[in-house]
Amino acid sequence: MTHAAEDVVDAEALWRELVREIPDFPVAGIGFKDITPVLAHPGAFAACADAMAERFAEAGVEAVAAAEARGFIFGIPVAERLGAGFAAVRKPGKLPAAVVGVTYELEYGTDRLEMHVDSFAPGARVLIVDDVLATGGTARATCDLVERAGGQLVGCAFFVELAFLGGRRRLEDVRVESLLTYT
Ligand code: AMP
Numbered sequence: 001m002t003h004a005a006e007d008v009v010d011a012e013a014l015w016r017e018l019v020r021e022i023p024d025f026p027v028a029g030i031g032f033k034d035i036t037p038v039l040a041h042p043g044a045f046a047a048c049a050d051a052m053a054e055r056f057a058e059a060g061v062e063a064v065a066a067a068e069a070r071g072f073i074f075g076i077p078v079a080e081r082l083g084a085g086f087a088a089v090r091k092p093g094k095l096p097a098a099v100v101g102v103t104y105e106l107e108y109g110t111d112r113l114e115m116h117v118d119s120f121a122p123g124a125r126v127l128i129v130d131d132v133l134a135t136g137g138t139a140r141a142t143c144d145l146v147e148r149a150g151g152q153l154v155g156c157a158f159f160v161e162l163a164f165l166g167g168r169r170r171l172e173d174v175r176v177e178s179l180l181t182y183t
Pocket of ligand 1: 030034130132133134135136137138139
């Protein structure tokens with residue numbers, strides 16, 4: 001079956017054109033990278049999932065872990081392309097069976113993420129996927145969660161990296177790939 005990604009000649013240029021910055025969202029001073037125009041463009045979005053999966057095609061990925069909500073959007077097609085399972089990382093109280101959880105620091109206050117303990121087999125090779133790498137807090141917490149659940153981290157794949165926020169520094173022990181970097 002063909003899909004629209006094949007019609008995209010210069011994916012990076014198209015992504016850069018589609019991602020739009022919304023100033024002062026959700027609070028004053030934040031330049032929010034809105035990726036929804038990429039989702040609205042079938043070729044651009046398919047090219048995105050293709051490219052993320054391609055970077056880890058030889059990594060023997062057995063499960064993709066991603067945090068709600070935007071992580072799910074990117075993580076699921078990447079898992080499907082890699083022939084891997086999908087591990088849902090959710091806000092507290094959403095998952096019905098036994099969970100592992102991690103509480104992490106935000107700029108103000110703390111947040112918590114949870115994942116089912118049996119999301120993947122012990123020792124499984126796990127790739128983390130998210131839409132945007134900003135300060136790296138969410139990705140770091142997801143890495144800790146995967147390790148706590150007995151997974152073997154193979155890397156983190158992001159659509160967008162806001163390099164000026166230094167999130168990569170919090171992920172020094174893991175391979176990090178991003179498709180679109182803003183400096
Ligand atoms: P962080 O934990 O700081 O790396 O970012 C947490 C999540 O918030 C990311 O997965 C993004 O979905 C979102 N996020 C943070 N900053 C931005 C931004 N400037 N534009 C768009 N999304 C962002």
